[in-house]
Amino acid sequence: MRSMGGDQVEEAVASCVTLLRTAVEQDWEGTKAGRLDWSCRETAEHICGDLIAYAGQLAGRATKAYMPFDIVMEDGTDNAGHLDVIETTGALLAAAVRTTPREVRAFHPYPFRSANREGFAAMGVTEILVHTHDIAEGLGLAYEPPAELCADVLARIFPHVRPGDAPWPTLLWATGRGELSDRAPLTEWRWNNNLVIPAERLTLQGVTPAAAADLSAGGTGGFEWVEDGPFEGTRSAAGMVAKSYEAGTHRPEWGMFVLVRTEDGRAVGGMGFHGAPDEDRRAEVGYDLAESARGNGYASEALGALSAWALSREDVDVLFAAIDHTNLPSQGVISRAGYTRVSEELETYAYEEQGLERSLRLYARES
Structure with a gap:
């Protein structure tokens, strides 16, 4: 990059x-x-x-x-x-x-x-x-x-x-100065600096398409990472951001954030959404941390801050996450961030009607 x-x-x-x-x-x-x-x-x-x-x-x-x-x-x-x-x-x-x-x-x-x-x-x-x-x-x-x-x-x-x-x-x-054959002219325009959400010991820093492309290709994305970061899930999520940008479907505030420790400016993990809220005002969250940063409560702290930000908006009623039934640490993270397991009826519907893998469990937090 x-x-x-x-x-x-x-x-x-x-x-x-x-x-x-x-x-x-x-x-x-x-x-x-x-x-x-x-x-x-x-x-x-x-x-x-x-x-x-x-x-x-x-x-x-x-x-x-x-x-x-x-x-x-x-x-x-x-x-x-x-x-x-x-x-x-x-x-x-x-x-x-x-x-x-x-x-x-x-x-x-x-x-x-x-x-x-x-x-x-x-x-x-x-x-x-x-x-x-x-x-x-x-x-x-x-x-x-x-x-x-x-x-x-x-x-x-x-x-x-x-x-x-x-x-x-x-x-x-x-910038409203030219025409493209495949796009309607703009009469109003704005640029968009990245969103930063503060948490107690961290900041969640919105990842630009430029940083996402670099992370996906094996770079740092411009962040100073802990020695074993970023983890593979962060690179995969960055690749999704880069692809959505190229396709013109990226909505910056519903993309990916890098978790940066306030004390030393080191990035410890990634967190964000799998896309913008759907027509039912629901959005899915995901996250991972570098192994050396786990066990410190960073993920729960960051997810709590991200969820509070999202649920304060008018276009979101429910946030949810799908977690493997064997991943007890992640289940602990999601629970500490205010999410609860959905009803058996909703989970069954997700399995049978939406193709959710049966090894996954659904957790949700409502506004």
């Missing part, structure tokens, strides 16, 4: 200024930037403002709101000067991303009120790419950034968007 970090921010900045320096003699102030209401000059200022704001969020460890500052260009700053500031603010964001510890999260309003360093890097790259497109469109320039960079962004903050074979047109479509 290629990390999303300072290198990618600098790559995006380079793609922007290399193109736009060829047009510094044009009228940016009097030219509208593509479909935007802003001029090309205002759009360049917007890029600078976003980059410095994201750097400030990470550097200042802001947790409740945006840092209360903005960037203002000096009177008389020309087009070339605006590009200098894009390079400068891009360098500041790249530095902030590189020097921010992995576990730090800072405030960003959408959708879950925070983002980590990869999220801020991906948001910064997106702002650079799509607004360079806007300026280029207004100035009559052809622009196409590196395909791998676009794919990196899509796999991190657009997990709900089917990637397709052409990353740049897909990113333009995902």
Whole structure:
């Protein structure tokens, strides 16, 4: 997995200024930037403002709101000067991303009120790419950034968007700027930073499609694991996330989470859902831990937090798990997390009508 970090921010900045320096003699102030209401000059200022704001969020460890500052260009700053500031603010964001510890999260309003360093890097790259497109469109320039960079962004903050074979047109479509023959145009759009759910000694960190693909292929997914992790069930679940992303059916909050110990930032296991809630408002949970992390109550603690989060939503009434009748430790985990064995009648129905293996036992927790 290629990390999303300072290198990618600098790559995006380079793609922007290399193109736009060829047009510094044009009228940016009097030219509208593509479909935007802003001029090309205002759009360049917007890029600078976003980059410095994201750097400030990470550097200042802001947790409740945006840092209360903005960037203002000096009177008389020309087009070339605006590009200098894009390079400068891009360098500041790249530095902030590189020097921010992995576990730090800072405030960003959408959708879950925070983002980590990869999220801020991906948001910064997106702002650079799509607004360079806007300026280029207004100035009559052809622009196409590196395909791998676009794919990196899509796999991190657009997990709900089917990637397709052409990353740049897909990113333009995902941001309401382009058309794809097999998809309806977008009039509204949002990116999606990963959800993090706190527990007492752990955090449950939502796995992006990029991290899922890496885990499935034998990598770390960008996490620092205990010595014998991740366990095989985590890699298998990550493969399911990667496949659903490629198919365009992935719903990020109903995917997979990695359990990370607060005390040392080490990942100890995986947990999540087998898919979004069905028409009866039911969702299935699953989990596993690295062997060295078992016996500490981590799974029960995490499952309790995940279940409370899910059952607080309006689209879920019941969570359930299917556990082998010989797996006594897992039965203990599920029971301590507030789940109870379903009735014999419901279990029989699952065996006979839904094809549940008879070696499995059903446990459920209701809202």
